[in-house]
Amino acid sequence: MKRISQSPTDPDFVQNPYPFYDRVRAIGDFFWWNDYNMACAVSHQTVHAVLRDRRMGRECPAELAPDIPPHLQPFYDVEAHSMLELEPPRHKRLRALVLRAFTSRTIAGLAPDIRALCHKLIDEFPDQPFDLLTAYAQPVPVVIISRLLGVPEDRADDLVRWSNAMVAMYQARRTPQIEEDTIAATNDFVSFMRGYIAKRRKTPTDDLISTLIAAEADGERLSEDELITTCILLLNAGHEATVHTLGNGTKTLLEHGVPEITDASVEEIIRYDPPLHMFTRWVYEDVTIGDHTFKRGDQIACLLAAANRDPVAYPDPNRFDPSRKGAQNTSFGGGIHFCVGAPLARLELKIALEVLFERCPNLALAGTPQYGDVYHFHGLEQLMVRA
Numbered sequence: 449m450k451r452i453s454q455s456p457t458d459p460d461f462v463q464n465p466y467p468f469y470d471r472v473r474a475i476g477d478f479f480w481w482n483d484y485n486m487a488c489a490v491s492h493q494t495v496h497a498v499l500r501d502r503r504m505g506r507e508c509p510a511e512l513a514p515d516i517p518p519h520l521q522p523f524y525d526v527e528a529h530s531m532l533e534l535e536p537p538r539h540k541r542l543r544a545l546v547l548r549a550f551t552s553r554t555i556a557g558l559a560p561d562i563r564a565l566c567h568k569l570i571d572e573f574p575d576q577p578f579d580l581l582t583a584y585a586q587p588v589p590v591v592i593i594s595r596l597l598g599v600p601e602d603r604a605d606d607l608v609r610w611s612n613a614m615v616a617m618y619q620a621r622r623t624p625q626i627e628e629d630t631i632a633a634t635n636d637f638v639s640f641m642r643g644y645i646a647k648r649r650k651t652p653t654d655d656l657i658s659t660l661i662a663a664e665a666d667g668e669r670l671s672e673d674e675l676i677t678t679c680i681l682l683l684n685a686g687h688e689a690t691v692h693t694l695g696n697g698t699k700t701l702l703e704h705g706v707p708e709i710t711d712a713s714v715e716e717i718i719r720y721d722p723p724l725h726m727f728t729r730w731v732y733e734d735v736t737i738g739d740h741t742f743k744r745g746d747q748i749a750c751l752l753a754a755a756n757r758d759p760v761a762y763p764d765p766n767r768f769d770p771s772r773k774g775a776q777n778t779s780f781g782g783g784i785h786f787c788v789g790a791p792l793a794r795l796e797l798k799i800a801l802e803v804l805f806e807r808c809p810n811l812a813l814a815g816t817p818q819y820g821d822v823y824h825f826h827g828l829e830q831l832m833v834r835a
């Protein structure tokens with residue numbers, strides 16, 4: 449396998465990783481990324497295949513489980529019940545219980561609420577240039593997922609803070625300070641959720657947490673720890689990626705011209721500049737893909753954003769084409785871990801962009817947006833605009 453070096457924190461790469469993806473995709477289906485010391489799948493076909501291959505998965509093989517340093521234990525205790533880090537049978541059980549509560553009717557029913565929230569936020573836009581991320585892209589998904597779960601909205605700032613600190617653990621440059629902040633945030637988040645769940649056990653309402661408490665699949669319920677992790681996962685996953693898709697997408701539209709906001713143009717926004725570029729899989733048994741053989745214990749990184757720009761799947765892939773049809777993009781992953789929140793994210797993006805450009809037809813960039821130096825999230829530091 450061809451070995452390639454590319455620092456994920458190199459400023460040019462951070463601002464625009466797509467030329468690198470084009471270069472490595474031209475080599476073949478896989479390359480070895482020296483900086484991560486890992487095989488990476490880059491073509492659309494291969495990423496699609498790896499995500500769906502049941503001989504691979506997210507859960508670390510038992511014999512390779514790393515020793516967790518005691519000071520990081522609280523974070524990994526939460527991770528231990530996360531469906532995103534588990535394989536069947538536990539994954540199937542946890543996901544089924546969440547899907548019981550997260551029905552398409554529940555999601556579709558949120559539309560009027562999302563629309564009203566978007567209007568309210570736009571009413572408060574200042575006359576001066578302002579950061580659209582903090583004024584709009586962040587509050588929309590944070591408030592909606594908080595409401596959906598039934599978490600009080602006045603805790604939204606805490607949720608954002610805890611969540612940012614927790615996902616920082618996945619970044620390329622992890623420092624002792626990041627670890628310390630993550631553990632403090634994890635402890636605060638867990639104790640908040642524990643208290644909140646206790647309250648909902650006593651007085652259930654029609655929110656998602658009450659539904660999760662009551663949800664039963666094959667006579668099984670979520671344990672207290674599973675419930676806490678699931679709520680934290682939904683709150684974290686439920687806004688971070690959407691914030692950055694909304695930010696990246698608005699930037700793309702302001703740079704390329706604003707089309708009619710349709711299901712197709714939203715899908716193109718999600719394909720063109722997604723927030724999550726890399727998800728890994730462990731190999732469970734010897735497997736050959738194309739010219740490459742992998743052994744149990746190997747890891748493969750799927751470069752989702754590289755697959756989205758594969759010319760075999762998308763003609764003229766580096767062009768933003770809001771009427772594009774064709775292959776399903778890989779931004780929400782694939783296989784058994786396909787994003788549970790994809791219908792909610794699509795609905796939020798569509799309504800938030802529709803309302804934004806309806807209400808602010810003269811919206812324009814005020815300055816050149818910069819992407820943050822954190823490869824786990826390809827998202828903007830801020831998005832200065834004038835309305």
Ligand code: HEM
Pocket residue numbers: 499506531532533543593681682685686687689690693722723724727728778779780781782784785786787788789790792793
């Ligand atoms: C545009 C926004 C979003 C993007 C790009 C995104 C992306 C992803 C991706 C790539 C995965 C799969 C990871 C893998 O295959 O290893 C995933 C899984 C997941 N996402 Fe999302 N997501 C978004 C929004 C949301 C929302 C709004 C929620 C919840 C309300 C959510 C909840 C989850 C959960 C719970 C999983 C784990 C599923 C499993 O392991 O079975 N996501 N997401």
